[in-house]
Amino acid sequence: MQPDFPKRFLNCQEQLQKRQLDGFLVTNLTNCYYLTGFFGTAATVLLTAKRRVFITDARYTLLAKASVSGFDIIESRTPLKTVAEILQADQVTCLGFEDQVSFAFYQAMQATFTGVTLLAQSGFVEELRLIKDDYEIAQIGQACAISDKAFLDVLDFIKPNQTTELQVANFLDFRMRDYGASGLSFETIVASGYRSAMPHGRATHKVIASGETVTLDFGCYYNHYVSDMTRTIHIGQVTDQERELYQQVLKANQSLIEQAQAGMTYGAFDAAARDVIVQAGYGDQFTHGIGHGIGLDIHEDPFFNHHAKKLQAGMVVTDEPGIYLDGAYGVRIEDDLVITKEGCQVLTLAPKELIVL
Numbered sequence: 365m366q367p368d369f370p371k372r373f374l375n376c377q378e379q380l381q382k383r384q385l386d387g388f389l390v391t392n393l394t395n396c397y398y399l400t401g402f403f404g405t406a407a408t409v410l411l412t413a414k415r416r417v418f419i420t421d422a423r424y425t426l427l428a429k430a431s432v433s434g435f436d437i438i439e440s441r442t443p444l445k446t447v448a449e450i451l452q453a454d455q456v457t458c459l460g461f462e463d464q465v466s467f468a469f470y471q472a473m474q475a476t477f478t479g480v481t482l483l484a485q486s487g488f489v490e491e492l493r494l495i496k497d498d499y500e501i502a503q504i505g506q507a508c509a510i511s512d513k514a515f516l517d518v519l520d521f522i523k524p525n526q527t528t529e530l531q532v533a534n535f536l537d538f539r540m541r542d543y544g545a546s547g548l549s550f551e552t553i554v555a556s557g558y559r560s561a562m563p564h565g566r567a568t569h570k571v572i573a574s575g576e577t578v579t580l581d582f583g584c585y586y587n588h589y590v591s592d593m594t595r596t597i598h599i600g601q602v603t604d605q606e607r608e609l610y611q612q613v614l615k616a617n618q619s620l621i622e623q624a625q626a627g628m629t630y631g632a633f634d635a636a637a638r639d640v641i642v643q644a645g646y647g648d649q650f651t652h653g654i655g656h657g658i659g660l661d662i663h664e665d666p667f668f669n670h671h672a673k674k675l676q677a678g679m680v681v682t683d684e685p686g687i688y689l690d691g692a693y694g695v696r697i698e699d700d701l702v703i704t705k706e707g708c709q710v711l712t713l714a715p716k717e718l719i720v721l
Contacts, residue, residue, distance in 0.1 A: 379488055385485075517535075
């Protein structure tokens with residue numbers, strides 16, 4: 365199975381027409397990878413109605429020729445100058461560019477592209493990345509399978525009153541690599557005891573003690589695509605309140621899984637989990653969004669603060685409700701979901717029942 369690059373090219377041409385652009389310049393390396401399959405530190409893509417151009421320097425020429433098809437490949441150490449020559453030859457007068465470029469880069473374009481109107485564009489490629497194809501879903505699924513296996517292994521590694529948070533994080537990191545991950549999709553979060561009330565508590569030298577709650581939030585890259593999973597476990601014993609809190613978060617997580625489907629508004633997606641926690645009396649302790657999109661980036665569209673937008677089949681999103689009691693402990697459970705017309709497919713399959721080590 366391979367990425368459907370011809371379809372991506374067609375989608376780009378439709379974007380050019382929809383946005384009334386003669387051409388579009390891509391410099392974001394992740395977007396360049398999405399369009400070409402090239403992964404390196406020097407890449408510029410120019411799309412016009414007449415051609416598709418890929419520019420890199422001599423370090424990557426051989427790699428580009430081996431991995432990039434459907435593009436004119438040009439070796440250059442001055443990509444903007446090369447682009448300027450093409451724009452002049454193709455009589456491109458209205459060029460779109462990614463709006464996240466630096467101001468210095470924008471000034472360089474202004475100085476180099478004479479006679480060209482420059483129009484910043486938001487989400488030109490990101491809109492195309494929003495819906496994952498079968499290849500992309502398969503890669504994310506494999507990344508999730510790696511995370512699942514690493515989680516099961518770490519349960520045997522943790523020793524109460526001996527193992528530190530940092531040791532657990534390092535174990536997860538290397539175990540995911542052992543199972544085929546090419547890297548970490550973000551810095552692994554291990555937060556125990558009172559630190560588990562910190563939604564993004566990075567691992568420290570703190571020893572994980574008996575009687576504590578431990579939140580593990582981690583993920584990996586597989587073929588450039590990410591996983592993102594959170595599980596919360598308990599060490600030695602669990603109180604009635606901790607058990608009740610855990611069940612509320614699990615109920616919220618599962619409620620969203622049961623309701624998520626294409627056509628659902630972003631607001632309804634958030635409410636499917638949040639309402640469970642609010643009704644349990646912990647609304648003020650659920651302090652972050654319900655989730656986000658994942659794919660080539662660990663955080664990408666959709667973001668659920670745009671409540672009126674609707675889910676579409678092929679989106680891959682996280683479902684991560686949590687409750688955090690400041691100074692005491694916290695619980696979060698996170699899964700990765702593929703949205704379908706009929707519902708959703710859960711990609712993270714590690715156990716979610718209350719685990720007490």
